[in-house]
Amino acid sequence: MSLIQPALRQGRGRIPVTPLEKRIEAFERFHELLSRNKSTYEVVHTISKQFGVSQSTVYAWTKGRSPFGRRCGRITYTKELFYVIGALLGDGCIYFWNKLYMVWLFGEEEFCQKYASIVPSCTSKTKATAYPNRGKNVWFVKFDNAELFLLIRQIRENLNALSNLLTQGDRFANALQLIEGFFDAEGCVKVIKEPIRKTPKINLDLCNTNLALLQLIGRALKATLGIDPHFTSQSGGPNRKVSYHLRIYKKEAIRKFLSRVPTIKLKTEKVQYVENWLRKR
Secondary structure, eight states: OOSSOOOOEETTEEOOOOHHHHHHHHHHHHHHHHHTTOOHHHHHHHHHHHHOOOHHHHHHHHTTOOSOOGGGOOBOOSHHHHHHHHHHHHHEEEEEETTEEEEEEEEOHHHHHHHHHHGGGTBSOSOOOOEEETTTTEEEEEEEOHHHHHHHHHHHHOTHHHHHHHTSSOHHHHHHHHHHHHHHHHEEEEEEOOTTOSSOEEEEEEEESOHHHHHHHHHHHHHHHOOOOEEEEEOOOTTSOOEEEEEEOOHHHHHHHHHHOOOTTSOHHHHHHHHHHHHOO
């Protein structure tokens, strides 16, 4: 669904469309035509004629220029952006309301504080703040950013967009940041205590209802850290979605992951258990 709702009739006229709304609608149509393998000439002339956008502006879009002004919120394609993407794909939500392109993240305090400290390095935000929602015992970070909004929406609709984005710049650093953000949102360092075990066992677990997304994270783990994860599923009951798990069991894989991914999920109370498990032969 397009972000821009069709103009509604009101009396004899129409509700006016703002220049920003018109430009964003043109930009969405621009990408749609490109995905159909239309020629640059055909795309430029179609968009210019249909939306009244200058041909020079549309040609600039083909070179990667953003259609959004400063006030709409911008993003910078740094490695930190991939942490933000991973975090939002795990515990984020987006919505368009009253001409605002809202991007929200929900989670525990430490996660939201970390996310808020990273977001300014890859967006036009000079400062992001985590707030408590005391009624629900959860924290959140929210701000208005049209470019980030559309990027997350595009990735959710087509994960190939994220796969292609990861190849731009430093692939290794990008993938590690994506893994870190997603693990902070959806991961868990599990301490398995059983009567038969003197030393509790450790495994790493990522859970999500989107198997394709977990598989993408699995490929990133393989490409960056040489880790082969295991995938399992868990029925959610009659009216609930199936949950999928990406698990890491091997000791050396866990050691490598925790040495390269500084996750908030390795809580202080779990550190000793992890160290004991990794020392055990």
